[in-house]
Amino acid sequence: MRLCNCIPFKPSTSSDCGSICPGVNVSFVNDDWSWNLECLPPYSKLSGPDNRTVIFNEIWSFGTAGIQGDKRLTRDTIAYWEVFVSHRVFGTALMFGIGAKQGYLYANDFCHMIGDNAHSWGLCHKGLLWHGSISVRFCEPFEEFKPTKIAMLFDGPAGTLRFWKDDQDLGIGFANMFEHHDGPFYPMVSSTAAKTEMTLGRRLQNTQRLRRLSDAAAISVLLNLTSRSAICDLPLPADSKRTLQQKWDDFRTSD
Known part of the structure; x- marks a missing residue:
């Protein structure tokens, strides 16, 4: 497994994805997965259509709360999804990424939950990539108290995870993702801040699969x-x- 912020990538002239994933030669159709109610942490709730909105630390923050989606990400999966974050962007770590199956996603301390171990990979709002408790600089820190949109593209055949912020392509953050774990993985978000609200936007999957x-x-x-x-x-x-x-x-x- 390696962390990276610069991997050679050959742009594609295909327009299959329109402006959703520029440079990615893959055809997509809509997907309908949502957050997994079974792993909802304490002091948090799901709301909105199809439980697509998660509110972490609903009253006050006593630690780190996270949740996984019910979308399986395997070696033959290519999936794209968006997460809209409310204006409450602050604190130790708001994180976006993927990880192996976890049944309980809560910690009594303020940590980088996605990437704290060898089986999860995450981007922190401070612009750092985390995996195996190691971090590297990937992008500029997010502006605090400003709503933002994070998008991710998981490419199972290539073993990569790519990020966008507010429609700006940040590039491939993680590669060789199946080197030490066979999966499956699941989309994840987490937060240490109080009243963090994250909502799923477009979710797409590869039509070839x-x-x-x-x-x-x-x-x-x-x-x-x-x-x-x-x-x-x-x-x-x-x-x-x-x-x-x-x-x-x-x-x-x-x-």
């Missing part, structure tokens, strides 16, 4: 059928049956 998953599911179904005609009896929409019939012709001998 979705096609691979769809193909794998279709093949699994076909392998359990004894004839092409059995597809007609499946409780599926007509277009799904036509797709399976086409795949039967591709992968199996017809009746």
Whole structure:
């Protein structure tokens, strides 16, 4: 694993991502994951549509609170997501990143929760990247008491995590992410400040991966059928049956 703030990156001329991820040659579709209620820390709450807003240290801050999303990030995942932060940008550490599964995300001290261990990677609002309790300078500190937007792109095949701040591309912050941990990882945010409010914005996923998953599911179904005609009896929409019939012709001998 290495921390880095300058990795050679060949820009792409593709417009698949529009202005969302300039220089990234990947097609995206909308995703619908949210914060995981099961790991909500004390003195915090979820609110808004689909629990997309988390409020940490709702009355006063007694330590560090964090939460993970319910989006699995694996070696074949390419995912983009945005986090909008309210004006309460201050304190020891507001952090954005990813980490391995954690069931309890609270500490009674003020720490850099995302990156304090070898299984999480985070960007602090003070412009530092953290991993394995080691930090390096990555960008300028965020302006305090000013709302901001942080965006991240997890590229599983490349093993990288890239950051944007207020639509400015900060570059790839972490590389070789599967070197010491096989995953899966999950999106994470944390805060030491009182009344910190963070809301999920756009969440996108790679359409190529979705096609691979769809193909794998279709093949699994076909392998359990004894004839092409059995597809007609499946409780599926007509277009799904036509797709399976086409795949039967591709992968199996017809009746």
